[in-house]
Amino acid sequence: MAKTYSIFGAGAAGLYTAWRLLNGQSKLTKFSAKQLKKGDVLELYDWGNYDFTKRHPGSRAPGARICTWHYNNDKTHSYVELGGMRYSFWNRIPTKQFPDPNNGLAPGHRVVTAVISLLGLDKYSVPFNVTDNQLFYLRSRNFYLNGITSNTPAPYAVNNFGASTTPDQGFTIVQDLATTKPWADFTRRDWCNFYQNGRITAQLPESSVFQRGDYLKDIGYWNLLYDQLGAEGYDYAADGNGYSSNVINTHAGVSFNINNEFTPGSQYRTLSIGYSGMFNALFEEIVKLTKSKGIEFRYHPNTRLHSILGKGGKALFTYAHRDNPNIAAGTREADAAWMAMPRAAIDLVAQATRFRTPAKGEVDVLNHEKVSLYLEATIQQPSYKVGMFFDQPWWSPDVDNPAPYPAQVVGYTITPDTISQLRSQKYPAAALKAMLTMIDVPYTSAGDMVKAIEDITEQALTIAQVKQLTAQSRNDTIGPSVSNSPIRMVVYFGNNATSQKKKPVYGILASYDDEDNTAFWRELELGPKRQREIPSSQDTQPLDGPRVVPKRMVKMLRKMLAELHYGPNTDYSAVPEPLESAYMDWSLPPFNAGYHEWAPHYDIGDVQRKIRKPSQLIDGADADIFIVGEAYSNDQAWVEGAYCTSESVLNDFFGIEPIIDNKAYPFICPEESAHSAADDGDLDKILRKIDPRRQSQEPEEAL
Numbered sequence: 001m002a003k004t005y006s007i008f009g010a011g012a013a014g015l016y017t018a019w020r021l022l023n024g025q026s027k028l029t030k031f032s033a034k035q036l037k038k039g040d041v042l043e044l045y046d047w048g049n050y051d052f053t054k055r056h057p058g059s060r061a062p063g064a065r066i067c068t069w070h071y072n073n074d075k076t077h078s079y080v081e082l083g084g085m086r087y088s089f090w091n092r093i094p095t096k097q098f099p100d101p102n103n104g105l106a107p108g109h110r111v112v113t114a115v116i117s118l119l120g121l122d123k124y125s126v127p128f129n130v131t132d133n134q135l136f137y138l139r140s141r142n143f144y145l146n147g148i149t150s151n152t153p154a155p156y157a158v159n160n161f162g163a164s165t166t167p168d169q170g171f172t173i174v175q176d177l178a179t180t181k182p183w184a185d186f187t188r189r190d191w192c193n194f195y196q197n198g199r200i201t202a203q204l205p206e207s208s209v210f211q212r213g214d215y216l217k218d219i220g221y222w223n224l225l226y227d228q229l230g231a232e233g234y235d236y237a238a239d240g241n242g243y244s245s246n247v248i249n250t251h252a253g254v255s256f257n258i259n260n261e262f263t264p265g266s267q268y269r270t271l272s273i274g275y276s277g278m279f280n281a282l283f284e285e286i287v288k289l290t291k292s293k294g295i296e297f298r299y300h301p302n303t304r305l306h307s308i309l310g311k312g313g314k315a316l317f318t319y320a321h322r323d324n325p326n327i328a329a330g331t332r333e334a335d336a337a338w339m340a341m342p343r344a345a346i347d348l349v350a351q352a353t354r355f356r357t358p359a360k361g362e363v364d365v366l367n368h369e370k371v372s373l374y375l376e377a378t379i380q381q382p383s384y385k386v387g388m389f390f391d392q393p394w395w396s397p398d399v400d401n402p403a404p405y406p407a408q409v410v411g412y413t414i415t416p417d418t419i420s421q422l423r424s425q426k427y428p429a430a431a432l433k434a435m436l437t438m439i440d441v442p443y444t445s446a447g448d449m450v451k452a453i454e455d456i457t458e459q460a461l462t463i464a465q466v467k468q469l470t471a472q473s474r475n476d477t478i479g480p481s482v483s484n485s486p487i488r489m490v491v492y493f494g495n496n497a498t499s500q501k502k503k504p505v506y507g508i509l510a511s512y513d514d515e516d517n518t519a520f521w522r523e524l525e526l527g528p529k530r531q532r533e534i535p536s537s538q539d540t541q542p543l544d545g546p547r548v549v550p551k552r553m554v555k556m557l558r559k560m561l562a563e564l565h566y567g568p569n570t571d572y573s574a575v576p577e578p579l580e581s582a583y584m585d586w587s588l589p590p591f592n593a594g595y596h597e598w599a600p601h602y603d604i605g606d607v608q609r610k611i612r613k614p615s616q617l618i619d620g621a622d623a624d625i626f627i628v629g630e631a632y633s634n635d636q637a638w639v640e641g642a643y644c645t646s647e648s649v650l651n652d653f654f655g656i657e658p659i660i661d662n663k664a665y666p667f668i669c670p671e672e673s674a675h676s677a678a679d680d681g682d683l684d685k686i687l688r689k690i691d692p693r694r695q696s697q698e699p700e701e702a703l
């Protein structure tokens with residue numbers, strides 16, 4: 001009999017699930033009935049309507065929480081990313097630093113990198129360099145990261161000369177309380193273990209709220225930072241970091257990993273066609289594969305999952321149309337159903353399901369107490385982006401009359417292309433060889449890059465050779481600049497049009513902010529003499545697409561940008577009027593969060609494993625209803641998390657072979673990372689190393 005699989009959510013997780021159900025291979029006979037075959041039906045529903053193909057047009061670029069926005073909505077013009085924008089590249093070519101790219105240490109988003117290759121998008125993959133000399137505007141002072149010294153400290157009264165170092169030093173101080181192993185040696189498995197078993201290993205004074213032996217999973221990160229760094233130390237780390245979501249009361253063990261994210265060797269990339277391009281390509285592949293395999297593809301945009309029950313292992317659901325999203329328009333059944341959506345969207349489905357009394361044999365999976373508890377294990381983090389296009393890059397150091405504090409956007413990167421260009425120009429062989437070890441390392445200045453080459457070759461480059469090199473390797477960075485005003489971060493995209501024939505326009509994210517800063521902008525959205533007409537709970541702006549920024553808000557943004565680049569109290573008019581500006585408020589439904597982070601007091605590995613198929617949490621229940629997506633993943637705030645949860649469901653419940661070698665790269669935290677006696681032994685060893693007088697029989701309470 002033909003079967004029907006229904007996927008709710010056409011964002012990263014939903015599209016990936018559909019694609020892998022179609023192209024995944026299974027060698028296990030026990031799962032053969034689960035594979036999609038000729039005559040089966042694959043349904044894809046979404047509340048929104050994305051612009052996937054000419055045949056399937058929509059109101060905005062695809063990717064749900066990814067949304068590439070082009071100037072004048074013209075794809076050949078410059079763009080800025082109003083949602084997710086980059087990925088951490090996984091280099092599958094062995095290097096000296098990472099001789100085995102499949103081992104646990106090589107950095108990068110392995111599934112996203114693999115998907116980009118499999119979709120044939122490698123040709124569009126380009127570096128997305130972050131500067132290592134950020135511009136700051138904190139507490140009404142403009143300065144650069146490299147300018148922070150003991151003579152010119154940052155404007156914070158931090159204990160122990162903390163303001164003479166970089167703001168991320170606060171994170172390092174806190175992280176060093178918990179391990180003696182270098183963070184760079186932590187594998188994905190080690191991190192999973194750490195989330196559950198990581199404890200404070202340093203001896204702390206009695207005055208400290210947290211003490212040696214305390215589990216990090218039981219500590220909120222904000223609480224810990226405040227306790228250890230004091231009020232000023234906390235403010236400096238929080239303000240200087242840019243992402244307010246990184247310093248709230250999340251699971252401290254996970255925050256250690258997140259704030260350690262910029263590990264040496266990590267290299268960010270994006271797609272030159274815009275990050276939404278990956279989702280156009282996925283959709284096209286789904287259409288192609290369903291056609292070639294004789295599987296019926298039913299795509300339902302503007303249609304949302306309204307409620308869902310398990311029935312005899314299957315899913316019984318109601319759906320609703322976008323123009324009346326709270327009233328069910330019909331009932332359907334699926335042999336398996338995927339809720340590929342974030343926490344708030346799942347909560348809405350659970351709310352509607354609550355009003356259905358399950359008949360005999362039906363089970364309300366989402367409203368079971370344990371499932372509700374696990375669904376609450378992630379914290380929703382509001383986020384807001386405002387894009388602007390200008391006719392000149394007024395923030396750049398190399399314009400006529402640059403601003404007193406230009407953004408650090410000029411950068412240099414050696415790519416394989418740089419090397420082949422220089423080889424064709426007969427560049428010295430020793431220098432080319434040295435450059436092979438420097439591929440994709442971003443340099444803020446040409447001088448640093450030249451010095452790195454000369455240190456290896458022990459030969460000076462001539463002035464002409466330096467000129468050749470800088471011309472070939474100039475590859476600008478995106479900043480960002482950071483302020484403690486509500487714009488928080490400014491990201492510089494510049495002129496990135498695929499066609500350079502038109503008059504150039506230059507894009508920036510005039511504000512990339514999160515948490516309570518989003519409320520600052522929301523009250524500027526309506527303008528004067530305007531009453532609120534749409535309740536926020538029903539304002540699905542992120543589904544409609546980027547919204548035009550009203551005049552007052554533009555003026556406020558210019559005011560803050562002027563202070564960042566021209567100094568305190570500079571008039572807003574120092575920043576030119578933008579040609580076009582638009583915003584996305586990711587704190588509105590159905591997302592209600594740009595991203596999620598794990599809450600303390602949860603065994604997050606257990607949540608990851610169980611919430612994928614929530615009926616696992618209910619005695620005697622078994623329904624093929626799955627939850628996938630970034631929200632309950634091991635890589636929150638990344639597309640990687642959405643893909644990994646989807647892949648784990650397909651591997652474990654549908655017998656599909658993993659898309660990449662996952663021996664050292666578990667897609668979600670594996671079972672063996674759970675608490676074990678051996679871990680306590682390890683801690684004991686660590687503590688004895690730090691304090692040799694410590695006896696192994698020391699009672700547990702004393703830890």
Ligand SMILES: Cc1cc2nc3c(=O)[nH]c(=O)nc-3n(C[C@H](O)[C@H](O)[C@H](O)COP(=O)(O)OP(=O)(O)OC[C@H]3O[C@@H](n4cnc5c(N)ncnc54)[C@H](O)[C@@H]3O)c2cc1C
Binds near residue numbers: 594628629641
């Ligand atoms: C500002 C911002 C910056 C980010 N930066 C990055 C970055 O640089 N790199 C990166 O990798 N990631 C980044 N992310 C995170 C990334 O965008 C997400 O992790 C990823 O897109 C999540 O995919 P998902 O499939 O889990 O969920 P979503 O993208 O939220 O997709 C869920 C889909 O479900 C639909 N839906 C909701 N309810 C229903 C329903 N009842 N029925 C049917 N459909 C429904 C929604 O309309 C949506 O299309 C960023 C996110 C934001 C907002």
